[in-house]
Amino acid sequence: xxxxxxxxxxxxxxxxxxxxxxxxxxxxxxxxxxxxxxxxxxxxxxxxxxxxxxxxxxxxxxxxxxxxxxxxxxxxxxxxxxxxxxxxxxxxxxxxxxxxxxxxxxxxxxxxxxxxxxxxxxxxxxxxxxxxxxxxxxxxxxxxxxxxxxxxxxxxxxxxxxxxxxxxxxxxxxxxxxxxxxxxxxxxxxxxxxxxxxxxxxxxxxxxxxxxxxxxxxxxxxxxxxxxxxxxxxxxxxxxxxxxxxxxxxxxxxxxxxxxxxxxxxxxxxxxxxxxxxxxxxxxxxxxxxxxxxxxxxxxxxxxxxxxxxxxxxxxxxxxxxxxxxxx
Amino acid sequence: xxxxxxxxxxxxxxxxxxxxxxxxxxxxxxxxxxxxxxxxxxxxxxxxxxxxxxxxxxxxxxxxxxxxxxxxxxxxxxxxxxxxxxxxxxxxxxxxxxxxxxxxxxxxxxxxxxxxxxxxxxxxxxxxxxxxxxxxxxxxxxxxxxxxxxxxxxxxxxxxxxxxxxxxxxxxxxxxxxxxxxxxxxxxxxxxxxxxxxxxxxxxxxxxxxxxxxxxxxxxxxxxxxxxxxxxxxxxxxxxxxxxxxxxxxxxxxxxxxxxxxxxxxxxxxxxxxxxxxxxxxxxxxxxxxxxxxxxxxxxxxxxxxxxxxxxxxxxxxxxxxxxxxxxxxxxxxxxxxxxxxxxxxxxxxxxxxxxxxxxxxxxxxxxxxxxxxxxxxxxxxxxxxxxxxxxxxxxxxxxxxxxxxxxxxxxxxxxxxxxxxxxxxxxxxxxxxxxxxxxxxxxxxxxxxxxxxxxxxxxxxx
Numbered sequence: 001x002x003x004x005x006x007x008x009x010x011x012x013x014x015x016x017x018x019x020x021x022x023x024x025x026x027x028x029x030x031x032x033x034x035x036x037x038x039x040x041x042x043x044x045x046x047x048x049x050x051x052x053x054x055x056x057x058x059x060x061x062x063x064x065x066x067x068x069x070x071x072x073x074x075x076x077x078x079x080x081x082x083x084x085x086x087x088x089x090x091x092x093x094x095x096x097x098x099x100x101x102x103x104x105x106x107x108x109x110x111x112x113x114x115x116x117x118x119x120x121x122x123x124x125x126x127x128x129x130x131x132x133x134x135x136x137x138x139x140x141x142x143x144x145x146x147x148x149x150x151x152x153x154x155x156x157x158x159x160x161x162x163x164x165x166x167x168x169x170x171x172x173x174x175x176x177x178x179x180x181x182x183x184x185x186x187x188x189x190x191x192x193x194x195x196x197x198x199x200x201x202x203x204x205x206x207x208x209x210x211x212x213x214x215x216x217x218x219x220x221x222x223x224x225x226x227x228x229x230x231x232x233x234x235x236x237x238x239x240x241x242x243x244x245x246x247x248x249x250x251x252x253x254x255x256x257x258x259x260x261x262x263x264x265x266x267x268x269x270x271x272x273x274x275x276x277x278x279x280x281x282x283x284x285x286x287x288x289x290x291x292x293x294x295x296x297x298x299x300x301x302x303x304x305x306x307x308x309x310x311x312x313x314x315x316x317x318x319x320x321x322x323x324x325x326x327x328x
Numbered sequence: 329x330x331x332x333x334x335x336x337x338x339x340x341x342x343x344x345x346x347x348x349x350x351x352x353x354x355x356x357x358x359x360x361x362x363x364x365x366x367x368x369x370x371x372x373x374x375x376x377x378x379x380x381x382x383x384x385x386x387x388x389x390x391x392x393x394x395x396x397x398x399x400x401x402x403x404x405x406x407x408x409x410x411x412x413x414x415x416x417x418x419x420x421x422x423x424x425x426x427x428x429x430x431x432x433x434x435x436x437x438x439x440x441x442x443x444x445x446x447x448x449x450x451x452x453x454x455x456x457x458x459x460x461x462x463x464x465x466x467x468x469x470x471x472x473x474x475x476x477x478x479x480x481x482x483x484x485x486x487x488x489x490x491x492x493x494x495x496x497x498x499x500x501x502x503x504x505x506x507x508x509x510x511x512x513x514x515x516x517x518x519x520x521x522x523x524x525x526x527x528x529x530x531x532x533x534x535x536x537x538x539x540x541x542x543x544x545x546x547x548x549x550x551x552x553x554x555x556x557x558x559x560x561x562x563x564x565x566x567x568x569x570x571x572x573x574x575x576x577x578x579x580x581x582x583x584x585x586x587x588x589x590x591x592x593x594x595x596x597x598x599x600x601x602x603x604x605x606x607x608x609x610x611x612x613x614x615x616x617x618x619x620x621x622x623x624x625x626x627x628x629x630x631x632x633x634x635x636x637x638x639x640x641x642x643x644x645x646x647x648x649x650x651x652x653x654x655x656x657x658x659x660x661x662x663x664x665x666x667x668x669x670x671x672x673x674x675x676x677x678x679x680x681x682x683x684x685x686x687x688x689x690x691x692x693x694x695x696x697x698x699x700x701x702x703x704x705x706x707x708x709x710x711x712x713x714x715x716x717x718x719x720x721x722x723x724x725x726x727x728x729x730x731x732x733x734x735x736x737x738x739x740x741x742x743x744x745x746x747x748x749x750x751x752x753x754x755x756x757x758x759x760x761x762x763x764x765x766x767x768x769x770x771x772x773x774x775x776x777x778x779x780x781x782x783x784x785x786x787x788x789x790x791x
Contacts, residue, residue: 042741044471045749070526073503077750080717084754089533097498097506098523103555117535251498251506251521252513279744281472285507288467289514
């Protein structure tokens with residue numbers, strides 16, 4: 001029992017790690033898990049939420065604590081259910097949707113205090129500094145790999161990069177997976193939308209048979225790499241996490257679009273893959289705007305993690321690729 | 329003088345016949361914005377059917393003059409808002425918080441708050457998918473709450489006038505509506521965003537933090553109030569900037585007036601739900617509850633209507649008469665139905681609604697008086713239905729079950745609605761001492777024989 005599960009990009013991994021527990025981002029998403037999750041929620045709940053529910057309940061002995069957030073409504077309510085069905089201590093942090101750093105700062109202070117109390121361990125400044133150094137180094141290393149993914153030609157596939165990022169999200173401080181260079185001149189696309197779960201690697205693989213994903217804005221992939229802690233203190237942690245490229249649920253969400261637009265230009269993308277999970281409101285509502293604002297061809301992929309329609313998806317990806325090649 | 333007949337639920341046609349008995353003086357007596365010239369609203373419900381609310385011909389209505397007033401007034405709202413604009417009043421759109429921002433807006437002269445959110449009933453009353461289709465065209469997912477019709481209403485600019493100012497509350501609320509509000513902003517409307525904090529429960533494992541208790545018994549960290557106070561002060565400042573005026577005494581007066589409505593509605597609910605025979609129908613009662621949000625764009629007239637309704641109900645209770653059979657099965661209803669017809673159906677099949685959780689608890693609790701008004705508003709909002717745990721949300725219903733007042737519970741869901749998807753099973757578990765029927769609200773005109781059969785079987789089983 002040494003995992004501390006968390007579910008949001010705004011939860012500082014440094015603080016979780018300082019407790020001596022092993023941070024583990026709840027990013028499960030597989031069809032069988034999702035079906036199991038339907039014991040606790042309706043069928044029209046987000047399949048990642050259903051999968052996470054099933055995973056945590058099945059593996060509850062491994063979790064010492066769970067840290068939720070108000071990120072999206074279903075995710076917040078997932079912790080209500082986990083508190084009901086497990087004995088794992090649950091802490092839910094208010095992550096403001098509007099620009100309100102005061103709430104965020106208060107809440108991270110609250111979380112730190114709760115974790116100190118829970119672990120009987122004072123989170124002294126040196127420990128935080130130490131964690132910042134470790135995680136910053138980890139992110140720096142991943143950033144250097146991400147640069148290769150973004151290079152012209154792209155040298156690393158997102159299929160491989162996802163495996164590395166999964167390690168980060170599971171709390172690993174070193175790479176357990178050997179990355180191999182795979183230069184390609186396939187059309188360069190940007191991936192955005194719902195989370196890419198641990199089990200979704202095959203989807204990336206399928207996409208990258210024809211295309212190369214050179215950048216992304218998805219939980220489960222490179223989002224944490226935008227976090228750069230400049231001040232070696234808990235205040236520095238709060239500032240860096242708060243100032244990260246904003247989640248699409250932030251209101252208003254102009255900064256999200258500004259960021260995405262700049263990234264697609266910087267990376268020289270010629271198309272967008274918009275990945276959404278069934279019933280993921282936060283991302284599904286954005287699809288039309290993504291098409292209008294980014295002014296690039298968009299391939300929408302909606303998933304419940306099942307393999308149903310895999311051939312159709314393959315054909316759609318092929319058609320999208322042909323279209324991008326024609327445009328080029 | 330019109331005399332109420334023996335209470336019963338009657339059809340549109342019957343109301344049209346009965347309306348002949350309503351005298352001219354009574355018709356002229358009831359008017360919105362106290363305007364003799366164009367403020368008269370008492371008319372048979374058929375009027376609104378002709379104007380587009382086709383479902384009215386299927387519904388059954390209470391046959392009292394008070395109910396006639398209620399229907400005339402609420403269906404007249406769209407006209408009223410356009411009249412307000414024409415007569416120089418300011419239109420304030422409150423979105424997402426369901427109950428608090430209008431209290432502030434009403435402290436300013438000639439300001440008319442309303443909730444575009446309430447457009448979610450329009451596709452059902454109109455038996456039309458026009459708004460839902462337009463919302464899809466504008467980019468909303470098919471599997472999302474019917475409240476997406478609000479987006480289409482903003483687009484069409486025909487259901488309410490363009491607001492002078494918009495306040496959009498987001499945070500610990502449902503995702504669908506947060507997304508819709510964002511799409512409204514993307515259309516070019518300028519939204520003032522407000523943050524709603526999550527009402528975190530105190531758990532035994534938590535480090536003690538200064539907590540306080542809301543009227544509904546929900547505990548929460550006291551500092552959350554200050555977040556809301558800051559937000560409400562921003563609303564106040566925006567309203568001051570809009571109107572060039574602002575007196576906190578007027579806010580106290582607005583709180584006092586809203587409290588009169590809230591108390592009156594609580595009394596009406598109490599009378600109705602505890603009477604031996606149901607004195608008033610569930611559909612009208614739902615409209616009464618939702619009036620707490622903003623008084624249907626004329627709070628003074630709404631207050632007067634409520635007084636009349638209360639009198640009608642009190643008379644019926646005293647006489648032991650009502651609109652349903654005395655052996656109707658007592659039910660609780662969780663989450664309001666987007667399709668009003670369902671409330672009629674449940675009653676027709678032998679049910680009686682004796683408790684409700686319509687996601688607007690924040691608008692049903694009274695606002696403290698005699699304390700700093702923004703704090704009072706913040707404390708009142710911390711009673712909100714959707715900002716806390718599911719257990720808190722259905723606590724009152726669970727008590728009703730335990731005391732034997734509730735024999736069954738109906739939960740209405742919308743496909744793709746974030747809180748419905750996550751809460752329904754948990755509600756069923758929390759109310760495990762009572763049978764629960766969860767219904768998915770179909771699209772307009774979608775109520776099938778199968779759904780009626782499920783409700784029939786549920787009520788038969790309870791009997």
